Amino acid sequence: MGALLQIQDLTVAFETDEGRLCAADRVSFDIEEGEVLGLVGESGCGKTVTALSILRLIPSPPGRIESGSILFRGRDLLALPASELRRVRGQAISMVFQDPMTALSPLHRVGDQLVETLQLHQKIGRRAARSLAVEWLKKVGIPAAAERMDAWPHQLSGGMRQRVMLAMALMLEPALIIADEPTTALDVTIQAQIFNLLLDMKDRSTSVLLITHDMGAVWAMCSRVVVMYASRVVEAGPAEALFRAPLHPYTQGLLRSMPSVQAPGGRLEAIPGQVPSPLNYPTGCHFSDRCPKVFGRCRVAEPPLYTRGEGRGAACFLLDEAGIGP
Amino acid sequence: MTGNAPLLEIRDLRTWFPVRRGLLNRLVGHVKAVDGVSLHVMGGETLGLVGESGCGKTTLGRSIAGLERPRSGQILFQGTDMKVLSRAERKRAARHLQMIFQDPAASLNPRLTVLDALTEGLQEHGLLEGSREAEGARLLAEVGLPPEALYRYPFEFSGGQRQRISLARAISLRPALVVCDEPVSSLDVSVQAQVINLLMDLREKHRLSYLFISHDLSVVRHLSDRIAVMYLGRIVEEGPAETVMGSPLHPYTQALLAAVLAPGQPRGRKLVLPGEPPSPLNPPSGCPFHARCPKAMDQCRLDYPPASATETRRVHCHLYPPRVPDPAPLLAP
Numbered sequence A: 001m002g003a004l005l006q007i008q009d010l011t012v013a014f015e016t017d018e019g020r021l022c023a024a025d026r027v028s029f030d031i032e033e034g035e036v037l038g039l040v041g042e043s044g045c046g047k048t049v050t051a052l053s054i055l056r057l058i059p060s061p062p063g064r065i066e067s068g069s070i071l072f073r074g075r076d077l078l079a080l081p082a083s084e085l086r087r088v089r090g091q092a093i094s095m096v097f098q099d100p101m102t103a104l105s106p107l108h109r110v111g112d113q114l115v116e117t118l119q120l121h122q123k124i125g126r127r128a129a130r131s132l133a134v135e136w137l138k139k140v141g142i143p144a145a146a147e148r149m150d151a152w153p154h155q156l157s158g159g160m161r162q163r164v165m166l167a168m169a170l171m172l173e174p175a176l177i178i179a180d181e182p183t184t185a186l187d188v189t190i191q192a193q194i195f196n197l198l199l200d201m202k203d204r205s206t207s208v209l210l211i212t213h214d215m216g217a218v219w220a221m222c223s224r225v226v227v228m229y230a231s232r233v234v235e236a237g238p239a240e241a242l243f244r245a246p247l248h249p250y251t252q253g254l255l256r257s258m259p260s261v262q263a264p265g266g267r268l269e270a271i272p273g274q275v276p277s278p279l280n281y282p283t284g285c286h287f288s289d290r291c292p293k294v295f296g297r298c299r300v301a302e303p304p305l306y307t308r309g310e311g312r313g314a315a316c317f318l319l320d321e322a323g324i325g326p
Numbered sequence B: 001m002t003g004n005a006p007l008l009e010i011r012d013l014r015t016w017f018p019v020r021r022g023l024l025n026r027l028v029g030h031v032k033a034v035d036g037v038s039l040h041v042m043g044g045e046t047l048g049l050v051g052e053s054g055c056g057k058t059t060l061g062r063s064i065a066g067l068e069r070p071r072s073g074q075i076l077f078q079g080t081d082m083k084v085l086s087r088a089e090r091k092r093a094a095r096h097l098q099m100i101f102q103d104p105a106a107s108l109n110p111r112l113t114v115l116d117a118l119t120e121g122l123q124e125h126g127l128l129e130g131s132r133e134a135e136g137a138r139l140l141a142e143v144g145l146p147p148e149a150l151y152r153y154p155f156e157f158s159g160g161q162r163q164r165i166s167l168a169r170a171i172s173l174r175p176a177l178v179v180c181d182e183p184v185s186s187l188d189v190s191v192q193a194q195v196i197n198l199l200m201d202l203r204e205k206h207r208l209s210y211l212f213i214s215h216d217l218s219v220v221r222h223l224s225d226r227i228a229v230m231y232l233g234r235i236v237e238e239g240p241a242e243t244v245m246g247s248p249l250h251p252y253t254q255a256l257l258a259a260v261l262a263p264g265q266p267r268g269r270k271l272v273l274p275g276e277p278p279s280p281l282n283p284p285s286g287c288p289f290h291a292r293c294p295k296a297m298d299q300c301r302l303d304y305p306p307a308s309a310t311e312t313r314r315v316h317c318h319l320y321p322p323r324v325p326d327p328a329p330l331l332a333p
């Protein structure tokens, strides 16, 4: 299967009082047809900024996409005229936002918002749109779906709002769903419902970009993983291989520091230090000040992505030392 | 602390919140956030408390720490009922029971320097030996922060550092029990492990007991000796960590465990519970879990299941025959 979306050298920066803040630094990765790709990383590493760039939703000013291209079925979204971009949004690519209230209007009933979205993107009568909307509310596991059509967003629990958002994104049957932390605010049992739904979509050959900070969720859901740290992609590869033998010391540290439900226990192998401020990233490799394997080059030069077999790669000079070329 | 008496014992505790509506502010009901909870924590032991959002974990923790007024039931701390104490006595007892919160901002006053925050309690209780600076620096060293931090304000620190400072403050009064409400949930993943390690180090060094509240089963499993599972204001299962996690009895505990996402667990689709937790304003009759339970029987809709208990383990579910363990351990007067 080929790439549905190709992000190449995407750089996004914000103008702040303290100067230029680079939120995404030459980010590159592909999303294949019909796969669930995980984009993981800690708070502030640039996941949401990368996702918003795909639909050109970066607030500007203060933000600016400084360079790069995002090819969707071969066409550069960053160069698309506004009218065509509108058609892509919602119809071909839809997004589930981190905060459901940003996408639901507090002033309109849930049902009206669903119907309106459907009618905006499809030739469909009001009555047919309504019954389709109810059907999707049922699919996302909302009890008493027909009655809930008349509810206001504030009358729903956080979990239900998240599911309404999901229904809104799924019912257009897009080619790509970008789900930004779709379950962070939800309980584990509700999270499982939503993840099952995303897997159903995948089976109908929709691609999913799942953004999360939870390595456990990536393990359960994703065929491939892209790991970001401090505005850059540090590792990418098939999930199974990445979890079995992570290449980058940051990924290694993250996986080792996780407590486990099975093994009880002793001290965890924590990564020392803390995530640096985006205005103050170290020179060279951004992980160099916390890396247990740091050596001379890491503090001066930025490691490129060294690729390995099975579509794996990591931005770490250790791979170069091991004789693996970029 | 003598023999086998628990450090903390809670008996049939209820903390309800009144719900008022309309112009007349009429009482229309109660949110039964904690509705008949019995639990105990032994000296030096960590009890993990898990359950979904809104099940009453924070309210239970706050009730124990004296921050909510329970409607009924008893809280015995070091053998004495907090309710019968005089104000001064209660203050003295409360020193041994501290609480830290998910959002460290809730335990740290933004206008106090770290030095003030750390030594405030010591001065109040007349426990300050030597200079404030020396004591403050010693406490910071315990949580792995440099003495320069004393003269800065909470907002100047990262989330992980702030959580370290609230821990330093909590242990400043040499408590016996610390109620930890989601202390690592808001932290960066790479920093979470550091704070978990710190919690373990402090526990060992000061023989602390924790009531450790979290919705993250992996974290709770890692830190706890025993685990209690809460659903809609009640404890549905309780027992040693490895048995509760290794062979859960209650269908709700089983569902929680099946939904855990972690490397090493099965990948792909999960078995899911239908629906979501009912409202604590209108709890269903019988077992509060019956509407979502894959094993519900007629009886479950009618009666609240009594305890089926052994010496170390307890479950409230009609699947198991009611059983009370042999004579309950006598409490020190």
Ligand SMILES: Nc1ncnc2c1ncn2[C@@H]1O[C@H](COP(=O)(O)OP(=O)(O)OP(=O)(O)O)[C@@H](O)[C@H]1O
Pocket (backbone or CB within 6 Å): A014, A016, A021, A022, A023, A041, A042, A043, A044, A045, A046, A047, A048, A049, A050, A059, A062, A063, A098, A213, A278
């Ligand atoms: N509108 C904005 N103005 C200024 N800086 C911004 C803006 N939006 C994002 N940033 C900065 O860009 C960086 C990346 O932010 P982003 O929201 O992509 O992080 P994230 O990986 O999604 O984190 P989280 O897991 O917390 O959602 C952060 O340092 C953030 O402060």
Ligand SMILES: Nc1ncnc2c1ncn2[C@@H]1O[C@H](COP(=O)(O)OP(=O)(O)OP(=O)(O)O)[C@@H](O)[C@H]1O
Pocket (backbone or CB within 6 Å): B017, B018, B031, B032, B033, B051, B052, B053, B054, B055, B056, B057, B058, B059, B060, B215, B280
């Ligand atoms: N001060 C209050 N007044 C009224 N209702 C309250 C109050 N505090 C909590 N509640 C309600 O009591 C119930 C239990 O809340 P609590 O915060 O104890 O749950 P929790 O288990 O800590 O949830 P979470 O995992 O989301 O922190 C909820 O329904 C909540 O809305």
Ligand SMILES: [Mg+2]
Pocket (backbone or CB within 6 Å): A047, A048, A049, A098, A180
């Ligand atoms: Mg984000």
Ligand SMILES: [Mg+2]
Pocket (backbone or CB within 6 Å): B057, B058, B059, B181
């Ligand atoms: Mg809580």
